[in-house]
Amino acid sequence: MPYSDVSHADDLDDIRAAAAGNRLAQSALVTRHMPRVYGLAYRMLRDTALAEDITQEAFLRAWKVLPGWEPRAKFSTWLHQVTLNLCRDHYRKKREQIMEELPERVDPDLRPEDRLDQTQRTEWIMTAIDTLPDRQKEALILCALEGHTNISAAEVMGVSVEAIESLLSRGRRKLKGLMKEQTRGTGT
Amino acid sequence: MTGDVQTEAELLDLIEAYGADLAAWPEDLADAARAWLEHPSPVVRAALEEAVSLDAMLAELPQVEPPAHLARAILDQAPQPAKAPEGARTWLSWLQMPARTGAALASLAVGLSVGFGTAAASAPAGDDFDTVMSQALGYELAGEVSDLWELPE
Known part of the structure; x- marks a missing residue:
């Protein structure tokens, strides 16, 4: 199920109760949204401690705004906007180090014994995503990895759906370029 | 598009x-x-x-799983239920006393009121407090209750 299909009505009921201190409703909100918030923060920053801090901070802000929650607003969108903004402060600094760290990638068509193991491939693609410009990286992570639709990703990022498509296209094009470059680099 | x-x-x-x-x-x-x-x-x-x-x-790319302790840490920061005012809390604490204690106190109150009522009605006119108290409790006191309690004149 795409993340954007999470029920808005369920959230509204739980938001009202959670604001009044109802533990079950608070727990339901955390169970429903926290894994995605943490996932987004982790993929953006690739740092578990920072991802934890940002997830906690995002929910702390949520607890504060719940009593005056505007029912038309979508909780998941708001929460991811906050998370993304918190991440932006951190990952801009970190990205400068990444280009030098990109490990060599081995062509997946090589014989299994010659391939990098899955951990190394995962590391390569995550590092490659880190090299993308900020907006392309955000769009790719939201849509391709965190299950947002183009519409919900556009809401989270505060851009149009057309802009999301453009960011995704450019991001994927760059990743494909890196893959080709790396394959050439390994002589296959 | x-x-x-x-x-x-x-x-x-x-x-x-x-x-x-x-x-x-x-x-x-x-x-x-x-x-x-x-x-x-x-x-x-x-x-x-x-x-x-x-x-x-x-x-x-694998799914990212949050650490197990994170949900608890987030819930610890969540809003608490609104507290009742001080007076209401006192009454609530009476309501929350263990059932046996409440029943015992209620029995004592009923017993004493019935005892006092019966004793006062059956006591001769002009009987003093010690007589009424003894009859209410159902047994003779060792000494004068008024001595022990230093009743006001």
Whole structure:
């Protein structure tokens, strides 16, 4: 199920109760949204401690705004906007180090014994995503990895759906370029 | 882009943006693209093949699981239920006393009031407090209650 299909009505009921201190409703909100918030923060920053801090901070802000929650607003969108903004402060600094760290990638068509193991491939693609410009990286992570639709990703990022498509296209094009470059680099 | 694919160039743009797997596309666009993909041109086929390898790489990325303690830490920061005012809390604490204690206190109160009522009614006129108290409790006191309690004159 795409993340954007999470029920808005369920959230509204739980938001009202959670604001009044109802533990079950608070727990339901955390169970429903926290894994995605943490996932987004982790993929953006690739740092578990920072991802934890940002997830906690995002929910702390949520607890504060719940009593005056505007029912038309979508909780998941708001929460991811906050998370993304918190991440932006951190990952801009970190990205400068990444280009030098990109490990060599081995062509997946090589014989299994010659391939990098899955951990190394995962590391390569995550590092490659880190090299993308900020907006392309955000769009790719939201849509391709965190299950947002183009519409919900556009809401989270505060851009149009057309802009999301453009960011995704450019991001994927760059990743494909890196893959080709790396394959050439390994002589296959 | 709206849910319509008019040209091959539009289709190529969409493959570039969303990859080769229509399940990852917005539903309206996926529906519109299906007809094109039934008989893809060589250009479209090449774009799909290129997209498949990136899709495969992205699909290999594992799900990110939050640490087990994080939910508890977040809930510890959550709003607490509003506290009742001080007076109401006192009354609530009476309501929350253990049932046995409450029952015992209630029995004592009923017993004493019945005892006092009966004793006062049956006591001779002008009887003093010690007599009424002894009769209410149902036994003679060792000493004068008024001595022990230093009743006011």
